[in-house]
Amino acid sequence: MNTALTTRRASRLIAPDALHGPPTLEAHLRRYGPLSLGGGPGAQGRDRLLAEIERSGLTGRGGAGFPTARKLASARAADRPALIVNAMEGEPASAKDRLLVGTTPHLVLDGADVVATVLGAQRTVLCVADSAPEMARSLVRAQQERTGRGRAGDAEVRTLSGRYVAGEESALASAVAGGPGVPRFRPDKSVPLSVGRHAAVVHNAETLAHVALIARYGADWFREVGAAEAPGTCLVTISGGVECPGVVEVATGAPVSEIIGLARLSSPPQAVLVGGYGGTWLAGEDLGVPFAPGELSRLGASMGAGVLVVLPGGTCGIQETALVARFMAGQSAGQCGPCLFGLPAIADDLAAIADGTAAPEVLDRLLVRCGAVAGRGACRHPDGVVRLVRSALEVFSADVASHVHGYPCRGRAAPSGLMAQSGLMGSFRDGWGR
């Protein structure tokens, strides 16, 4: 933690001045310049836009990290599909979509325009969670400035129930179509999602913001910063044991230790939760890893929704993980047995270990249950919880050993300190209190 910080905040999506003034269309055009949908209308223009997005190497910023151009190319085969913009921010530890839509909604709408043009989309739906009405207001206000200019002005803003799995692609498509808004079993991902009789494609709001910039400045400009395998910048939400929690924009590939340094650490972190509540814990000594897909995957982690939760020394990682696991168990859609029954069982086992009331057999049973639950749901929700729990058992193995043998560990639980900051307490209200 005493190396000089080489990582600095980037300012493509988020600029200091944008955080102060109202996000008007005029200010937006002054900062970024006009958006020309390259080469005019017609198939040639669309092909050129798609080619530029492909050259840029942009990958999705919603969690899956799928190459955006490939997603667009396969959706183009459909007849006049629907474009669904995912600004649901289902991840409680993330605040990037809220910041993006609040401070630069026109960039998201520009991106929606570009993608709608490439796809020949007949309909654009902007989805926000009902727990964030200010996002809907920001989008509607921005749309009103754009009536008559591009398709995004006519897009509908839908406010949907903001449960954790509601932001999953197929769940979102289901909700937009008026259905129950729970994930669908998709054994064959090449079969596209659908809303009514039309195919549908879902893109994260941040991904579209990057598309808007690529359409303006080109693929070469986009690739100037960031890791080669996932170039450009990304929005990262830093929370937990830091002095200045919040959202920062950094180039991909920056070391995790330096990214969290931007939020000012008061002491060396014990561990960091990377990706989201369904992500992976990284031990303190591994924090030099670059924040990029390939490097992170070697440690079993991924960029996810751009979330970094810092666990300070003196806090029990097992206790914190047990809280997250219980929250995630409550967020099950309730469709699949292994998730509906397995996640609460896993959460109970972990809580018993955290409380020090568990015999060593409970640890064995927990590991067996993790193996039994992973991969057996219609969506990846149980897989995320299993990844979280397994990484916790590994990274905090010394604490686990202490707990299981009845000794206190080196830390205490700080539930109102750590996870409340990352939004967990707020989410408890959302999932439980209604």
Added chain:
Amino acid sequence: MPSIDLWYTTRASGLVALVLLSGTVVLGILTAGRARSALPGFARAEVHRRLSVLTVVFLAVHVLTAEIDTYVKVGWLAVVAPFTSSYHRTWLALGTIGADLLLAVAISSALRQHVPARAWRALHWLAYLSWPVAVSHALGMGTDSKLTWALGLLAVCTAGVVVAAGWRVAGAHRAKAALPRTVIRARRSIRSRAAGATPGIGGRP
């Protein structure tokens, strides 16, 4: 033609159909309620299905013989339309209604592969209604409800169905109580937002 044999056949087949219906309903409750049994689950479901076919067969005999027997004029319309017969108007109507309900259940089940899951489930709930309707019809028509052994048979059938239904209701409460608290609230909040959607578990008759 008037015939005492036909009349006996009508009464007998009616009683047999009622006993078979009671057995079908009890097996159906135990199957849906996942009762433990010596018989494997798929086998019990199969017995339930075959018993229901037998029920329909005896019901058909019951209805046909009642029609053919000219001692009392029932009228062919009364087979499907209730309250159209002058003979024991109301009690016969109950029989017609019961038969209609059973027919709906039977046809939708025979064509189950082609019927949407929610529609099939809704129609199958009608089976619960057809049973008391059939019992009332049997008691109300009069002829055999004066016989002690027939009443005894009805009592046994009723006891079976009531006990099974009671077990099912109590079991449903028990199963719900066993679900983790967080999950109950979570599913309730999903259900309240999506009218008409049925999350997998717990939505069966």
Added chain:
Amino acid sequence: MRISVDPAACDGFGYCAELVPELMALDEWGFPVVSQHEVPGELLDAARQAARACPRRALLLAGPVQEELKAR
């Protein structure tokens, strides 16, 4: 012929594990785990019977392996 379970449709009746225990087992909550996805010839009839017996139509039988590989 490959056998798989639609986890959203499955309600844990367990008839599949009764009919083809060589291919399916039940976890501690009564839900099916496929121990072997490829259905051997002698079990094809039993597998089809299991798919028909499922009250939720959650047991899926898919054609030749080539189709599965293409989907991936």
